[in-house]
Amino acid sequence: MCYRQLRFTKNTACGHLTFQGDTYIDCLTRDCMLSTSHPTTCGSPGRPCNCRRYYSQPQRLITLERPGTCPQCPQ
Secondary structure (H helix, E strand, O other), X not given: OOEEEEEEEEEOOOOOEEEEEEEEEXXXXXXXXXXXXXXXXXXXXXXXXXXXXXXXXXXXXXXXXXXXXXXXXXX
């Protein structure tokens, strides 16, 4: 199933995560509507496509750890 990778920066003093961006990961399966491998001809007017239409749980990655607190925390 297709999913998203979410990238965060972690502030070590407060433990909060700051979102940096995301990346779409293609599962490359034909029965996933979100995949580039899904055929454009899937389904018909009498029987519409019933392939999966949702992402699985995102993968959360901490790409950088910073000392101190995040901007949202009081100084």
